[in-house]
Amino acid sequence: MDLEIWKEFVQQNWLVIIVALILLFIVINVLKTVLKWAIVLVIVAALIIYSGVSLDQIKDVVTDVSSSTMETVKTEAQELMENEAKQATYVLHEDETFTITSPNVEVTGEQGKDKVKVSLRGVSVGEWSIHNAAVKQYMETAQN
Structure with a gap:
């Protein structure tokens, strides 16, 4: 404005x-x-x-703020994944789902699927691809 x-x-x-x-x-x-x-x-x-x-201008401002906030949260989640990967524990459940937890990050998914759900301090950050570099490293380090 x-x-x-x-x-x-x-x-x-x-x-x-x-x-x-x-x-x-x-x-x-x-x-x-x-x-x-x-x-x-x-x-x-x-x-x-x-x-x-106009309401469209207000909507645009709200959308911009929420987008930048989500990007900041995703960046923080990726940094925490890199920092906490060695502390993460990998649990494979009987139904072929898995959970990887560390002090601040939780990743849940299903074996063979491309997407995993990422939570930062108990708040969902959305579904991410397992091919994301931070997710891939987090998963590999936790499995080992």
């Missing part, structure tokens, strides 16, 4: 912004219930919609 767009919006709509701020101040100070926060959300949403910020 461009700062110039916001400056222009404020210059053109300063009266609407002041009225909205006064309404917010009155609502927050007078009402003492959950209804207060519902009204605050409605006023803020109305200002955002009125400002021209």
Whole structure:
């Protein structure tokens, strides 16, 4: 979002912004219930919609943040796999599934399948290919 767009919006709509701020101040100070926060959300949403910020732009920002967060988590999981591979234990279950665990990483999968489920500190990081370098090294070190 461009700062110039916001400056222009404020210059053109300063009266609407002041009225909205006064309404917010009155609502927050007078009402003492959950209804207060519902009204605050409605006023803020109305200002955002009125400002021209589209839901698509908000969605794009949320998508960008979630994508970068997942990439950071995946990178951390790969680094932990490399660091904890020697501490990992490999358990083969009777149903041809296996579990590899270390202090922070858990990998579960099925013999002969290309995908394994990776969890970092109990939180799923998704399904990864066994051909991923970090996963492959983790599995080989744990099996040995």
